[in-house]
Amino acid sequence: MTITCDTELRPHRETTELQFAFYRNGHNVQGFSLSNQYGVPSAQLEDSGNYTCEVQTPTGSVRKRSSVVTIHIQGAAARPVLSVSPNWAPILTGDSVNLTCNGARPAQGNESYTWYRGNSQRTGVERQTYVIHRARREQSGRYQCQIDAGDRSAAFQLTVSDEKLILQAPPGVHEGDELILRCHHPPDYRTSDTTFEFREEPINRSLGSDSVLPLGKAQANMSGPYRCKTKLYDKFHDITHNYTSPVEHLSVTELFSPPQIKVRPDQVTEGDHMTITCDTELRPHRETTELQIAFYRNGHNVQGFNSSNQYGVPSAQLEDSGKYTCEVQTPTGSVRKRSSMVHIHIQELFNNTQIKVSSDQVTEGDHMTITCDTKLSPHRETTELLFAFYRNGHNVQGFSSSNQYGVPSAQLEDSGNYTCEVQTPTGSVRKRSNVLYIHIQGENIHIFV
Secondary structure, three states, rough: EEEEEEOOOOOOOOOOEEEEEEEOOOOOEEEHHHHOOOOOOOOOHHHOEEEEEEEEOOOOOOOEEOEEEEEOOOOOOOOOOEEEOOOOEOOEOOEEEEEEEEEEOOOOOOOOEEEEEEEEEEEOOOOOEEOOOOOOOOHHHEEEEEEEEOOOOOOOEEEEEEOOOEEEOOOEEEEEOOOEEEOOOOOOOEEEEEEEEEEEOOOOOOOOHHHEEEEEEEOOOHOOOEEEEEEEEOOOOOEEEEOOOOOOEEOOOOOEOOOOEEEEEOOOOOOOEEEEEEEEOOOOOOOOOOOOEEEEEEOEEEEEEEEOEEEEEEOOOOHHEEEEEEEEEEEOOOOOOEOOOOOEOOOOOOEEEEEEEEOOOOOOOOOOOEEEEEEOOHOOOOOEEEEEEEEEEEEEEEEOOEEEEEOOOHHHHHHHHEEEEEEEOOOOOEEEEEEEEEEEEOOOOOOOO
């Protein structure tokens, strides 16, 4: 859940910095910051309430509060999740399996459960767990469950096979899950020389007990056709046969979508508050997975991994230009994805700051005017600028709206190295001119006899 506090600065004051805070039922839930958004990664019932936001200037000289909006978090709308135990698919005839219907909240004991195979309701089964004992082939199908009158769960495909040998995998494998394969056979047989193949190539890994092959953390490139081979010893007939399982096509579902990086505003000028957002989407049934996000400029980390999907620059400067990417990972780093690159160019608010003197040659007693010239960006021509002047590094006129420094009657001691400085009222953008040396010439005195 994301709550946004919107306001609009008046013309000629678009560069004013604002701070935002958020409240629920009158209690502060996010203190004043530059972000106009308050995010709740996984909304709970207790997040319901009356929300307001407050906007202020950095000094608090102007502060305004929004109207109240009531947010109600509904608890019954989430689809149930169907889990399987033992967590293998497909299964053999004669195997037993438990299907359990899990709601968004712990069961209270008064829920009503409905089970479906295909579009047909399974009569006589109204419990949270549907037990299939000694499965038969005709019990294969797409199973769903429903709690009370809510939505049905996603379908689980149960396949019951009468083969002598099958390859099993956990159903619904996502990136980052521990992926284990099993070469499964009826209990009356003993196995030896079990091997696994991926895309018809042997998998050279050590097997665990019960013909189990651990493959580590699941990755998208692990999707594809698998099968296993083994020797089965029939103790009743004292004979051994070579068997190959049917091919099983394993699909590893991505945990979250490839991240996308976005910048706001679309065109960033010096002094603007720049927000870079890293957007991704978790897949169904994994919406509560914690994700961490990091940001990079020109390949260098500018914000380490944390739960925020935003990187903010309170006052963008020219050196903030560059090629930005973001990276999203799970807390353990088992799944990590990087966005494509976006080039951000920070435009100058004003440029060509130059200092000039009214006359190339100033003589003692002359009126001397020093001017500080600069040019605002065409998109920000109404921005207020302040000017200051320095001689030999010492301030001779503090910041004011005048771009001129006047000396009514120049003296020899007014000679020196002059510079000027231009800034916005908040000082978020400040630039200094080149150095101009001004020499005050002494007045010629003629003596007549």
